[in-house]
Amino acid sequence: MDVSGILASHNAKLDSLKVEKETPLDVDAGYLTVTDPNPIDEESYNSNLEEHLQNLARDGVQTLLASLFTLPTLPSPDGPLAQLSAPKTHLPRAKPLPKPKPLTKWEQFAKAKGIQKTKRDKRVWDEERQEWVNRWGKEGKNKEKEDQWIHEVPANADVDYDPRKAARDERKSRVAKNEKQHLANLARAQGSGLNQRDERKQEIERTLASSRTSTASMGKFDKKLEGEKKLRGVKRKFQPNETSVESEAKASLALLSKMESDSKKMRRDGPVPDKSVLNVRKAVRFASKGQGGVALGRQAAAVKGKKGGRKK
Incomplete structure (x- = not known):
């Protein structure tokens, strides 16, 4: 047998199947699919659409056949069979993957006891x-x-005892029991599905409520969705416009202590870019009504002295 001649003819056949294009065709042997990433020839597409589609199909089939001849094969009575590789294309899904069905009572018992399921002939x-x-x-x-x-008739059986009817009734009772268990399993599965939907619905409502309360108006001027429930117990708290001198002085001192601790931390650790959300200079100017930090400190000290004098 001339092995070299066979190989030469085989390679010649493969060369005849090759398709030359600017961008090579993408072949997925696992799914037996071919993707052509080349742009469409507008002139051929507009002039003769049928011929253009036939040429594309011919090139794809030739490329697929050429890739199949390069795969390893297995012998069989009908001839060599090509071993397809694992698919590499991620196909999109129109719907999400189905959820696993809940186990029946018997399946739960068999799983706990380690009983293997066997198919009865x-x-x-x-x-x-x-x-x-x-x-x-x-x-x-x-x-x-x-x-x-x-x-066989039992000794204590009635006069009108029919063994054939008794056996039939026993068989029908077993069928009715199995059907009842089947319906119970379906009801249990439907109940678990409802519980999952309720949990998902509550999670969505909590997320929506948190997004509503994240705005300055606490969701008052946001667009309401159809069927959305009104949020209860959500109110925004505002500080009073007019306060006593003591409370204002206490707030000013707290602000000064905060600014002093931040300045010490910055001197010790160095400035942290884009980390501080407090504009110190603007806060001092606002608290002192444009007079500066020194005047704010004097005002706080004076208020503290007056308070101490009243105690005396």
Whole structure:
């Protein structure tokens, strides 16, 4: 066998499939998709749209086939199968991922006990018939007691006791019990979903309330949303316009002590750019009514002396 000839013909086929473009086509073998990032040729698009689309499809298919021939293969009865690589394209979703379903009572019990779930076969072996029969449904194994030709009657049974009817009633009671448990699981799942929605709704309301109270008007002049509840117990506190001399002096002294501590800290640690939110010079000018920090200190000392004189 001429291996070199086979390889040469194979490479020739790959070269014939190659598509030459300014920007190479992006191939995702995992999803079997090809993306063409090249700009659209307006002249070809406007002159003959059908031919333009066919050319784009042909280039994409050729590039995809050329990439598939480079992948590793596995033997099979139908011929070699290409091993696709993992997808690298992040596909957008129209809706969020579905939330996992809540566990049923049995699933919670099995998880706690470490019981592994096994799938039961739909057909079972019947020793009497020596054949495989359905587990449920028509001529199912679960109807074996109803269809058998002889039945055992309890000693204390009533005169009108029907063993066939008793077996059928027992089977139907099991079906009704399973259906009741199924409905209970659905109701429990729906309740948990409602609780999650209520928690999410309360979280949104808390976030909206905090955003309302962050404005100067405490949300009074903000645009109200449809169905939005009115905030209660939210009021803005203002300082009175007229205060006593003692309270004003106390506020001035507190401001001076704050300014002194800040100045000491700046001398010790150095100025911190863009960190201080207090304009010291403007605050002193406002508190002293334009007279300066020295006059403000004298005024505070005079008020303190008057207060001490009254005590005497």
